[in-house]
Amino acid sequence: MMETISTFEKRIDEINERLDLLTKEHQSLLDRLDAIPGINKKSAQAILSEIGVTLDEFICMSAFVSWAGLCPGNNESAGKRKNGRNGVRNHPLKTILVQVAWAAIKTKGSYYKAKYYKLKARRGAKKAIVAIAHKIGKAVFNIIKYGDTYRDLGEDYLIAPNKQKVLRNLNKRAKEMGLKLVPCEI
Numbered sequence: 001m002m003e004t005i006s007t008f009e010k011r012i013d014e015i016n017e018r019l020d021l022l023t024k025e026h027q028s029l030l031d032r033l034d035a036i037p038g039i040n041k042k043s044a045q046a047i048l049s050e051i052g053v054t055l056d057e058f059i060c061m062s063a064f065v066s067w068a069g070l071c072p073g074n075n076e077s078a079g080k081r082k083n084g085r086n087g088v089r090n091h092p093l094k095t096i097l098v099q100v101a102w103a104a105i106k107t108k109g110s111y112y113k114a115k116y117y118k119l120k121a122r123r124g125a126k127k128a129i130v131a132i133a134h135k136i137g138k139a140v141f142n143i144i145k146y147g148d149t150y151r152d153l154g155e156d157y158l159i160a161p162n163k164q165k166v167l168r169n170l171n172k173r174a175k176e177m178g179l180k181l182v183p184c185e186i
Contacts, residue, residue, distance in 0.1 A: 019045055032143050035150040036136060037112055038104030041094060047140060050093045056144045064141045069094040070134040072127075086130075094133070097140075101133040101168055111153040112136070118158060 023030060023045055033044035039173055042055045058064040069091040075082040104112040112132050119128035174181045 010014050029144065032096060032147075033140065036100075036139055036143075037110045037152065038100040038102070038136065040103075043100050046096050047093070050096065051140075051144070053144065055141060058141070058145075061138050062142045064136040065134055067091075068137055070097065070130060072131075072134075072135050080174065092135075097133040097137050097148075098129060101136055104136060105129070105132060108127040109155050111155065111157050114155040116156050119127065127164055144159070 008098065013143070026048065028047070033039050033047065036099050039047070058067065058115060062071070069086055069089070071086065073086050101112070101116075104110060105116040107113060110174045112135065114133070116128050119131050123131075139150060143150060162172060171181050
């Protein structure tokens with residue numbers, strides 16, 4: 001059994017060396033993809049192996065994420081929006097990006113973590129993780145197609161726009177209860 005394990009470990013090392021050799025000329029692209037939370041060297045290599053280093057086939061970001069199977073389904077009848085199924089079931093890129101999304105939501109201080117927990121409260125864990133994979137897919141598209149670098153918005157990005165609204169609502173509720181809110185500095 002130990003011989004079998006060592007044989008497999010040698011084979012894995014050979015495959016990793018071969019992958020490093022094949023992707024050596026695209027190291028800057030791999031480094032830019034590696035900056036996205038949840039993506040490491042191996043997942044960046046897997047993404048590039050699935051889609052290539054140019055995305056000339058796709059005219060826009062929406063076409064790319066739709067091809068990958070990460071767009072939400074659309075089921076509308078009589079003006080009412082219903083739960084729709086995604087058209088693409090088992091796309092290899094979708095699988096990779098969902099795994100990356102699970103890793104991305106574990107990153108402290110990440111925008112993806114904050115967005116996931118905000119969506120999870122309303123839609124559930126699985127739909128929220130596909131939405132995060134969708135956002136990561138859009139980031140991957142921009143990095144590969146336009147040569148952009150990833151810039152994380154941070155965990156507080158979603159809180160800042162609603163801060164004044166939350167304060168107004170708290171003030172209103174306090175007045176209804178006959179209380180007065182006083183700001184304090186921390």
